[in-house]
Amino acid sequence: MDMSTRETSNQIHDDASSSMTIKTDDVVPWSYLNHDVISLVMMQLGVIDFLAFSGVCKSWRSVARSNWKTFMTSKPPMLMLILPVGNNDRQCWLVDSEGKEFRTIIPHSAGWGCVGLTCGYLILLRWKTYDFWLVNPITRHELHFPPAPCVSDYVSKITSVLFISPSMSKLVFVILASNQIWFSIENEGGWNFVSSTFDFTFKDLHVFKGRIYSVSNKGHFCELTLEPEPKLTLLKTKSLLDEDVSFRELVSWGENIYVRENLMAYKLDFCEMEWVPFQYTGDENEVAFFLSDLSHGAAAKPESWGSEPGRYVVFEGGGKGRFFIAVQWYFPHECLNVNLLHDA
Incomplete structure (x- = not known):
């Protein structure tokens, strides 16, 4: 493998590694999840888990309150x-x-x-x-x-x-x-x-x-x-x-x-x-x-x-x-x- 080929291979490897690396600064908090997704997850819970779910954060508590009647009825x-x-x-x-x-x-x-x-x-x-x-x-x-x-x-x-x-x-x-x-x-x-x-x-x-x-x-x-x-x-x-x-x-x-x-x-x-x-x-x-x-x-x-x-x-x-x-x-x-x- 000549020098140019080796450099190209190394560059591809570096680019691939870079693309798979997640910086900690880019991690999204759970509270930022889409409310529709949260609702789908919440509806699969039992009543006891639902009570714990509603106390995680303000965002999740808001979703729980807005879906309270639908959840309990089910x-x-x-x-x-x-x-x-x-x-x-x-x-x-x-x-x-x-x-x-x-x-x-x-x-x-x-x-x-x-x-x-x-x-x-x-x-x-x-x-x-x-x-x-x-x-x-x-x-x-x-x-x-x-x-x-x-x-x-x-x-x-x-x-x-x-x-x-x-x-x-x-x-x-x-x-x-x-x-x-x-x-x-x-x-x-x-x-x-x-x-x-x-x-x-x-x-x-x-x-x-x-x-x-x-x-x-x-x-x-x-x-x-x-x-x-x-x-x-x-x-x-x-x-x-x-x-x-x-x-x-x-x-x-x-x-x-x-x-x-x-x-x-x-x-x-x-x-x-x-x-x-x-x-x-x-x-x-x-x-x-x-x-x-x-x-x-x-x-x-x-x-x-x-x-x-x-x-x-x-x-x-x-x-x-x-x-x-x-x-x-x-x-x-x-x-x-x-x-x-x-x-x-």
Whole structure:
């Protein structure tokens, strides 16, 4: 190899080495990544990793906030436990579908019991005074409502809904206890009674498409309106669930509302105003029902969620639908999804 050839070869090698060398001054921070790319990555995370993701930097936190509802809606229910961790505190322990854990302390929560769940808020009841404290374990947001006149030591079950009234521009908390319905408006104090002349027992409350509905032990379907005066209106259905059952619950997903009783479910056909038995067809994208001891279940689409032996029991087939059972569930898809109530 002559001198000119050697020089040319060396120059090519130097140029190639130079082109493959990355100067430290040219490294781009993670926060400078394209937001569309960040969003794609974020949507693949579990809820626990999402919380860590949102705390990396201001840019990532901004992406997380703008995609919060979309992300939470896409995630399956999480197992939940409320455990004492000291004389004054309780701990909320959430486990996602991948087995990852999130634990948060609820300070000064001794003397309070968790009696339900609404819009991602734990509903805590103080046993001595019967006032309510709503805490979102993920966002840490809190709401307080005064002692309710229908709650006592003898109340075995409390169901409730939380929503925003457009005319009041405030949050409204509605509870059903001792077969009485009361509601309290945020920061106004006191409770308002919803009178009724019906002689049946109300079993549940549910907000669906901006309306509040209730169902009775006999399957009567009612709509609750608060303005101009609080009242219950009976909605006539062609098929009435005649049998008196001890447990009946309203849940919804997408365009449908269901009434669930134990391991049976019925979907309401609003066009015909008829309750239709829900049949599970085996489609993995079909709606499933999640049962817990918190007097609050939910319907959701399991899609490709994997079951974990020992964590919950699955009943399916035989026309009963699919039911996931656990002591307590937490529903990310309801988190901060406070319904806007339609004007009456």
